[in-house]
Amino acid sequence: MSETLERPTAETAAEVLYEAADGVATITLNRPERMNAISGPMLARLSELLVRANADPEVRVVLLTGAGRAFCVGLDLVDATRGSGIGSEQSAAAPSVNLDLRTAPPTVLFAMDKPTICALNGAAAGYGMDTALGCDIRIMGESSKLAAAFVKRGVVPESGGTWILPRLLGWAKAAEVIFTGRTLSATECLALGLANEVVPDAELMPRARAVAAEIAANAPLAVQSAKRLMRMGLAEGFNDHVHHVYLQFLQLVRTQDFREGMTSFLEKRPADFKGR
Numbered sequence: 001m002s003e004t005l006e007r008p009t010a011e012t013a014a015e016v017l018y019e020a021a022d023g024v025a026t027i028t029l030n031r032p033e034r035m036n037a038i039s040g041p042m043l044a045r046l047s048e049l050l051v052r053a054n055a056d057p058e059v060r061v062v063l064l065t066g067a068g069r070a071f072c073v074g075l076d077l078v079d080a081t082r083g084s085g086i087g088s089e090q091s092a093a094a095p096s097v098n099l100d101l102r103t104a105p106p107t108v109l110f111a112m113d114k115p116t117i118c119a120l121n122g123a124a125a126g127y128g129m130d131t132a133l134g135c136d137i138r139i140m141g142e143s144s145k146l147a148a149a150f151v152k153r154g155v156v157p158e159s160g161g162t163w164i165l166p167r168l169l170g171w172a173k174a175a176e177v178i179f180t181g182r183t184l185s186a187t188e189c190l191a192l193g194l195a196n197e198v199v200p201d202a203e204l205m206p207r208a209r210a211v212a213a214e215i216a217a218n219a220p221l222a223v224q225s226a227k228r229l230m231r232m233g234l235a236e237g238f239n240d241h242v243h244h245v246y247l248q249f250l251q252l253v254r255t256q257d258f259r260e261g262m263t264s265f266l267e268k269r270p271a272d273f274k275g276r
Contacts, residue, residue: 016045023060023216025053032068037076060216065119074126113224119208130159140186141201152181219257
């Protein structure tokens with residue numbers, strides 16, 4: 001048997017919120033009294049909503065954020081120390097032979113074709129940091145921070161950080177961040193390239209929504225193909241990659257959106273893309 005995430009409940013549904021409008025799905029971690037610390041059911045709910053957004057043809061961009069003063073401080077250590085939840089003695093006493101990560105949020109997030117934006121409204125630590133790094137674009141409020149505190153808690157970046165950080169920062173800088181367990185301010189994240197933008201806290205969501213709207217206005221099939229090709233390129237040589245790009249290009253020039261893109265350009269008007 002493979003271990004799977006706990007099933008989400010009605011209570012969990014209130015702890016991970018979903019709203020879709022104007023081509024943008026907003027997913028909000030909504031446990032502000034615990035700084036959005038994630039439980040097992042919340043992880044299952046997050047995966048469920050990411051899959052839902054990726055499958056919805058009306059959704060063109062996914063915006064991930066947190067309620068309250070933190071984005072996500074990681075896995076729920078309070079439950080673990082009380083003997084329940086992820087990492088507790090109870091869960092450690094019955095280890096699974098096979099750990100099925102195919103439906104875990106980091107894997108689902110990586111496999112998504114829809115662009116993802118993380119609006120970092122406060123601290124992102126541990127699992128929260130890895131989740132933020134798993135998004136395509138990060139916009140940080142000026143008081144937000146990334147805390148790579150894994151080794152200070154006796155674990156490793158368990159949610160993709162050891163794969164993502166060396167690719168974003170290079171080996172030496174990633175080693176420094178992970179091995180020291182350092183907390184990085186928003187300004188430091190911007191300088192390192194971990195953040196695309198840093199804005200005043202009050203402007204975070206308006207700015208994140210503006211970027212999402214800018215992406216959503218483009219041809220969605222082309223945007224999703226571009227992301228898919230970028231992901232494939234991480235594991236391909238140049239010649240193989242160019243071949244795959246050309247195959248995608250041949251598909252796109254047969255779409256209505258391609259014709260609309262060319263026509264709107266010649267007519268000097270905004271394009272009205274339909275995703276077909």
